[in-house]
Amino acid sequence: MEYTIKQAAERTQLPPSTLRFYDRAGLMPLLKKTEYGTRKYSEMDICWLELVRCLKDSGMSLEDIKAFMLLCLEGSSTSEQRKEMLEQHRLHILKQMDMLNCSLGTIEYKLEHYNEIGIFHIDTN
Numbered sequence: 001m002e003y004t005i006k007q008a009a010e011r012t013q014l015p016p017s018t019l020r021f022y023d024r025a026g027l028m029p030l031l032k033k034t035e036y037g038t039r040k041y042s043e044m045d046i047c048w049l050e051l052v053r054c055l056k057d058s059g060m061s062l063e064d065i066k067a068f069m070l071l072c073l074e075g076s077s078t079s080e081q082r083k084e085m086l087e088q089h090r091l092h093i094l095k096q097m098d099m100l101n102c103s104l105g106t107i108e109y110k111l112e113h114y115n116e117i118g119i120f121h122i123d124t125n
Contacts, residue, residue: 001043002032008041012049019049027052027066029073058093 009016022028023039028048032040041049048069055065068085071078 003041003046005039008046011046012053014049014053022052025062027069059096060089
């Protein structure tokens with residue numbers, strides 16, 4: 001089955017402008033186009049876009065995502081390199097989660113003790 005850019009945008013929850021950007025940035029090397037240049041998204045393209053979104057949303061740069069994609073295109077000979085990239089990214093995410101949990105703890109403490117601590121403000125006078 002093939003999808004239009006509008007359908008692909010709906011499936012991936014990414015705006016069409018982002019899908020066009022990803023294509024121009026070289027992140028969609030297997031994307032087929034009609035003779036008029038209309039993009040035709042396959043189920044594989046949708047799966048790849050979902051992975052791109054996951055990696056980007058979790059802090060991986062587009063440059064690193066493109067490097068990962070290029071390794072994928074090389075096949076099984078790069079599986080260890082790809083695994084290492086994902087393991088490094090996983091560690092990055094875990095560090096982010098630790099930092100966010102610490103921040104959340106501070107905010108929760110402040111909310112629980114808000115009346116005791118008082119309202120924080122900056123005096124601009």
